[in-house]
Amino acid sequence: MYLTLKKGDVVRVSGPAKVTVASGEVLLLGATYVEGASLTIHRFRSYAMLALRDSTLDIRVGEGGEAAKVGPSDEVVVEWLRIAESLWSYYSEEGSLKVVIVGPVESGKTSSAAFISNYFTSRGETVYLLEADVGQEDLALPGTVALKKVTETFLWQRELGHDVLRFVGCIAPHVCKDEILCAVSDLSRLVPEGAPLVVNTDGWISGVKALMFKAGMIRWLRPTHILVTDVDAYTFMRSASLGAEVLYLPPPKVIRERDRAARRYLRRDLYRKYFLDSRVIEVSLSKVPFMKSRIFGGAEIPRGLVEEVIPQLKGAGKILRASKLGDSVYVLTENRVKEQHFTEGVKAYFFTPQDLRGCLVGLVGRKYEDVGVGIIESVKLRNGEVVLKIKTPVKDEVRGLIAGYIRLGSEYQEVGGEKGCFI
Numbered sequence: 054m055y056l057t058l059k060k061g062d063v064v065r066v067s068g069p070a071k072v073t074v075a076s077g078e079v080l081l082l083g084a085t086y087v088e089g090a091s092l093t094i095h096r097f098r099s100y101a102m103l104a105l106r107d108s109t110l111d112i113r114v115g116e117g118g119e120a121a122k123v124g125p126s127d128e129v130v131v132e133w134l135r136i137a138e139s140l141w142s143y144y145s146e147e148g149s150l151k152v153v154i155v156g157p158v159e160s161g162k163t164s165s166a167a168f169i170s171n172y173f174t175s176r177g178e179t180v181y182l183l184e185a186d187v188g189q190e191d192l193a194l195p196g197t198v199a200l201k202k203v204t205e206t207f208l209w210q211r212e213l214g215h216d217v218l219r220f221v222g223c224i225a226p227h228v229c230k231d232e233i234l235c236a237v238s239d240l241s242r243l244v245p246e247g248a249p250l251v252v253n254t255d256g257w258i259s260g261v262k263a264l265m266f267k268a269g270m271i272r273w274l275r276p277t278h279i280l281v282t283d284v285d286a287y288t289f290m291r292s293a294s295l296g297a298e299v300l301y302l303p304p305p306k307v308i309r310e311r312d313r314a315a316r317r318y319l320r321r322d323l324y325r326k327y328f329l330d331s332r333v334i335e336v337s338l339s340k341v342p343f344m345k346s347r348i349f350g351g352a353e354i355p356r357g358l359v360e361e362v363i364p365q366l367k368g369a370g371k372i373l374r375a376s377k378l379g380d381s382v383y384v385l386t387e388n389r390v391k392e393q394h395f396t397e398g399v400k401a402y403f404f405t406p407q408d409l410r411g412c413l414v415g416l417v418g419r420k421y422e423d424v425g426v427g428i429i430e431s432v433k434l435r436n437g438e439v440v441l442k443i444k445t446p447v448k449d450e451v452r453g454l455i456a457g458y459i460r461l462g463s464e465y466q467e468v469g470g471e472k473g474c475f476i
């Protein structure tokens with residue numbers, strides 16, 4: 054279908070759709086597109102386009118997609134444009150810019166990060182995007198925080214990939230707040246002084262814990278601007294701003310909502326893409342440390358001794374590993390032991406290699422820097438050593454593993470919820 058637009062008209066397009074600019078000039082997510090430009094809008098995305106001149110669009114919508122002209126006040130694109138302009142003039146005067154976007158789920162955080170980035174790269178600037186929404190980690194894969202240097206315009210962060218990542222090991226921010234804060238602060242230090250940095254955060258903002266976590270983010274990032282897409286959070290963010298300018302960024306008026314299943318599907322897509330070109334490596338835990346692991350991190354208990362103290366272990370087959378950490382004992386056996394064991398203040402937890410299968414682990418390289426992520430495929434005892442098989446696209450040498458909470462099934466679907474893995 055062809056849509057004829059007057060300068061200032063706004064069109065809302067919900068994917069799947071393909072839009073070709075037949076004539077004129079339109080603004081989409083902060084970037085301008087002129088005659089001949091073609092854009093593909095994903096089925097989980099919808100956007101508002103603003104005609105910068107009289108224009109004609111050739112729009113082909115797929116199943117479930119939609120495109121229609123809306124009144125300019127039915128959309129927020131003009132307000133977003135004002136905000137991008139004001140950030141641009143700040144940057145032009147001060148020579149530095151650090152923006153943190155805070156708001157609830159489905160409030161336009163990802164889209165506004167893209168908007169600002171596109172606005173800047175269209176003007177020849179290089180922008181750094183820091184994706185701190187561990188559940189919707191579009192640059193890399195869920196369970197990480199990632200950084201990307203951006204020089205081109207784009208529609209969805211998923212097109213970009215990442216330059217560096219930090220494994221945090223969870224998809225729900227409340228599960229690993231500290232890791233996220235440290236990872237974000239660590240990655241932000243890789244950005245050249247003053248270069249425009251846009252930080253997207255997760256949508257966990259209701260409740261005191263969530264707000265304190267966001268305040269922590271501001272404290273350690275020290276942004277120049279905080280964009281808040283929520284009226285309630287706005288007041289709190291002002292109190293936590295440490296001199297940053299706090300701007301209210303109105304959320305899109307009509308949202309392409311994604312339910313839990315759609316979000317899981319979208320995460321699965323990211324895992325699948327990340328592990329597409331993988332190999333399987335063998336890691337011997339006698340040579341490679343497993344950081345933050347309860348099973349492999351504690352003091353090893355001689356196998357004979359555990360069997361003596363814990364009667365349940367009879368029939369559990371080979372003990373691959375038994376370790377004591379604090380007042381708990383973690384025992385990895387060949388066969389499943391049903392009940393937990395609790396005696397004299399010591400609690401024993403039992404695991405089989407099957408429980409570790411599919412767990413995501415962070416991989417660190419020669420200098421113990423994060424080099425990527427792997428999936429545990431198997432855990433075996435070989436000549437008294439525990440050997441893990443790990444699937445990963447990482448080519449570098451692996452010098453250490455980091456435990457997390459995410460577990461994936463054979464089709465990259467998450468299993469066991471936000472704490473599906475317990476190592």
Ligand SMILES: Nc1ncnc2c1ncn2[C@@H]1O[C@H](COP(=O)(O)OP(=O)(O)OP(=O)(O)O)[C@@H](O)[C@H]1O
Pocket residue numbers: 065097098099100101128129130156157158159160161162163164165186189255256305306307308309310
């Ligand atoms: N101007 C707009 N008009 C209509 N829909 C829009 C507009 N901008 C964004 N959307 C859609 O609204 C949905 C939510 O936007 P977005 O993903 O940017 O929000 P978010 O706050 O990052 O969400 P999440 O918490 O899920 O990460 C997306 O599907 C997006 O395509």
Ligand SMILES: [Mg+2]
Pocket residue numbers: 162163164186189
């Ligand atoms: Mg988002």
